[in-house]
Amino acid sequence: MGQTLEAVAIDYHTENYRDAYSRINAIVIEGEAEAYSNYLQLGELLPEFTEDFTRLAKMEDRHKKGFIACGKNLKVTADMDFAEKFFSELHGNFQKAFATGDIVTCLLIQSLIIECFAIAAYNIYIPVADPFARKITEGVVKDEYLHLNFGEEWLQNHFDDSKVTLEQANRQNLPIVWKMLNQVEADAKVLGMEKEALVEDFMIQYGESLGKIGFNTRDIMRMSAMGLVAA
Ligand code: PL3
Ligand code: FE2
Ligand code: FE2
Ligand code: FE2
Secondary structure, X not given: OOOOOOOOOOOOOOHHHHHHHHHHHHHHHHHHHHHXXXXXXXXXXXXXXXXXXXXXXXXXXXXXXXXXXXXXXXXXXXOHHHHXXXXXXXXXXXXXXXXXXXXXXXXXXXXXXXXXXXXXXXXXXXXXXXXXXXXHXXXXXXXXXXXXXXXXXXXXXXXHHHHHHHHHHHHXXXXXXXXXXXXXXXXXXXXXXOHXXXXXXXXXXXXXXXXXXXXXXXXXXXXXXXXXXXX
């Protein structure tokens, strides 16, 4: 979607490709690791769903292992320091929300923002990935739709009580995603992924989710525009 198919063969073994991959690979490994612990923490906040969240957390742990294997396969050392900084703001906001028992903000950050980000990134990556990573990523992205759906359903069932908090959390966190996309733009391009395509897929996925939860088109437009506000 949105990405023009050019018949350029990618050489996965060049220094340039492997250098960019050391950061992108670290980002997805760190993202999967944070998703793992975020779901365990969500399981603490929602005891009636602890089993479900533990199941999702285990899937995230498998995803992490899969992406570690992708890096190994290309003989790349993931730059985990870079990735930790990349996620630090979003991570900090999740931890702040967790500390106050703010389930709605935690769900917005993990289930909506991070899962939509992952779905967009993985779908754009699959057609340009090396054959080993493509197989792994195809398996992973199927799970991410389930994760997104789990959060959507809870928020849909609690929409009236969550609406105001969701809008605040969106305003606070969507601009952070924009900054993250800008930080990854150059490396993503080396891997054959265009920022415009990432933004487009993210916004389509995120907007659809907000709609499922209960927001109307006007709300969705307004909330999406918040991404463009400086963080
Ligand atoms: C949730 O299950 C996982 C969270 C991972 C977040 C991924 C964000 C990725 C942004 C960087 C774009 C490049 C993706 C390349 C895929 C290997
Ligand atoms: Fe090669
Ligand atoms: Fe995942
Ligand atoms: Fe996930």
